[in-house]
Amino acid sequence: MPGWQKFYHDLNNKNFEIISIAQDTGGAKDAAQWITAAKPDYTALIDDKHLVTQLYNMVNVPTAVWINEKGMIVRPNEVAYVDNRYKAMHGIDAGPYLDAIRDWVANGDRSPFVMNEQEVKERLQAPSAERSMADAEFALAEYLHKNGKVEDAIPHFKEAQRLDPDNWNYKRQAWALTDAEKNYGTTFMKEVQKLNGKPYYAPRKLPQKQ
Amino acid sequence: MLRLLTFASISILFAIVTTRAADRPVVVVYDGKPTPLVTSAEASRDLWITMKDLKRATGFVVKPQGVCRDELCFPLPSKRKAEFVSKRGSVTWFNLAAFAGLVKQPVARDERGGVWYFGKREDERGAYIASLEAPNFTLPDLNGKTHSLTDYRGKKVLLITWASW
Numbered sequence: 001m002p003g004w005q006k007f008y009h010d011l012n013n014k015n016f017e018i019i020s021i022a023q024d025t026g027g028a029k030d031a032a033q034w035i036t037a038a039k040p041d042y043t044a045l046i047d048d049k050h051l052v053t054q055l056y057n058m059v060n061v062p063t064a065v066w067i068n069e070k071g072m073i074v075r076p077n078e079v080a081y082v083d084n085r086y087k088a089m090h091g092i093d094a095g096p097y098l099d100a101i102r103d104w105v106a107n108g109d110r111s112p113f114v115m116n117e118q119e120v121k122e123r124l125q126a127p128s129a130e131r132s133m134a135d136a137e138f139a140l141a142e143y144l145h146k147n148g149k150v151e152d153a154i155p156h157f158k159e160a161q162r163l164d165p166d167n168w169n170y171k172r173q174a175w176a177l178t179d180a181e182k183n184y185g186t187t188f189m190k191e192v193q194k195l196n197g198k199p200y201y202a203p204r205k206l207p208q209k210q
Numbered sequence: 211m212l213r214l215l216t217f218a219s220i221s222i223l224f225a226i227v228t229t230r231a232a233d234r235p236v237v238v239v240y241d242g243k244p245t246p247l248v249t250s251a252e253a254s255r256d257l258w259i260t261m262k263d264l265k266r267a268t269g270f271v272v273k274p275q276g277v278c279r280d281e282l283c284f285p286l287p288s289k290r291k292a293e294f295v296s297k298r299g300s301v302t303w304f305n306l307a308a309f310a311g312l313v314k315q316p317v318a319r320d321e322r323g324g325v326w327y328f329g330k331r332e333d334e335r336g337a338y339i340a341s342l343e344a345p346n347f348t349l350p351d352l353n354g355k356t357h358s359l360t361d362y363r364g365k366k367v368l369l370i371t372w373a374s375w
Contacts, residue, residue, distance in 0.1 A: 001372070004370070014365075015364070015365050015366060016365060016366045016367075016368070017362050017365045017366070017367050017368070018367075018368045018370065019357070019359070019362070019367055019368070019369050019370070020370045020371075020372060021349065021369070021370070021371050021372070022371075022372060022373060022374065023371050023372070023373045024373055024374050024375070026374070028352060030374040030375070031373075031374050032352055033374075034372075034374060035352055036352070043351065043357055043362075044351060044352065045349040045350065045351055045357055046349060046350055046351070046352070047347075047349050047371075049242065051242075051347055051349070052347060052349075052369075052371055053371065054330075055345040055347060056345065056369075057336065058371060061371050061372050061373045062370055062371060062372045063370070063371050064368055064369060064370045064371075065344065065368075065369040066366070066367075066368060066369075067344045067359070067362075067366070067367040067368075067369060068366060069363065069364050069365060069366060070363070071343055071344055071359070071360065071363055072342050072343055072344065073338075073342050073343075073344050080368075080370055101368060104366065105366060108366070117342060120342055121339065121342070124336075124339045124342075125336070125339075126335060126336030126339055127335050127336055129314075129316075132316045132329055132330060132332075132335055133316040133318070133329070135316070135329055135330065136316040136317065136318040136327050136328070136329030136330075137318040137327075139239075139242075139318070139327055139329065140239070140318035140319070140320060140325060140327035143239060143244070143325065143327060144320060144323060144325065147323075149320075149323055152320055152322055152323055156318060156320065159318075169373070172373070172375050173373070173375055175375075176375035
């Protein structure tokens with residue numbers, strides 16, 4: 001987040017806003033310390049029901065979407081790191097993406113990084129029946145967890161993970177809420193090792209600037 | 211006095227037993243909103259609730275043209291009406307689980323806690339893909355002030371999700 005604050009501050013464009021949204025069942029209790037430390041001038045929101053994950057059919061963080069002045073999606077879900085802190089793990093270079101955002105902010109719809117409707121539609125997928133069921137199971141699990149039924153929530157978190165196995169948000173959030181090793185027989189690091197070279201993020205394709 | 215008390219306690223006990231035999235307390239979560247209500251205990255895959263509770267929990271009402279909320283109306287297949295609506299005595303019941311099946315709405319259920327979670331109907335899922343209008347949301351910041359995506363029309367918005375975990 002401090003990286004995004006610097007980026008936002010340096011861009012200093014009143015027609016550009018960052019809306020960052022914490023996907024955290026624990027809400028402010030878990031997210032606040034990071035927001036407070038970054039002191040963002042941009043909009044920092046807290047989503048304790050993973051509504052945005054569901055609405056935008058997301059599967060991991062950080063995921064970004066570009067939305068133009070009319071509220072239309074001009075670049076759908078893609079991985080969005082502001083620095084190279086975790087590059088050793090995922091191999092994604094932050095620089096070209098930040099340049100792409102700067103180009104968009106300067107040139108608007110003329111930016112080569114803005115997709116036309118056809119391109120956006122090709123990249124967007126309606127959630128599958130399994131994903132929709134996973135969303136419901138995850139939401140039920142979250143409801144139970146928040147109402148003190150921590151044990152009862154676990155089978156529903158597991159069902160959500162079974163239905164949508166590539167959804168890291170649903171896996172990592174559940175693992176973080178209780179003892180993952182004990183209740184799920186795994187941990188995030190173990191699952192990352194199991195990937196064995198398969199990319200954690202869908203590859204990002206940025207066009208070459210003319 | 212003792213006899214009166216015994217009579218009273220037996221009556222209360224009887225009332226509790228008969229209530230339990232017919233009805234079960236459940237929580238229906240619909241559009242993210244939890245509503246505690248009572249269901250008539252029958253086949254466990256069904257969720258029969260009163261018309262009053264249907265409106266209270268979901269905002270939907272049963273009309274001659276279908277199950278409706280504002281402009282939205284889902285007609286009930288005429289030959290299968292009994293699967294959805296059932297009149298018993300003076301009370302009309304509605305099967306919310308069967309209706310979910312009709313409108314292709316995922317339902318997650320916790321048997322032990324009696325919680326039924328109704329997810330997004332098929333017509334709501336991915337509806338934005340046709341228009342490409344970014345789905346709106348309203349969420350709080352750290353101070354509890356809510357912000358909607360639509361508040362930012364006229365600006366370019368970089369939406370970024372992250373998490374503490």
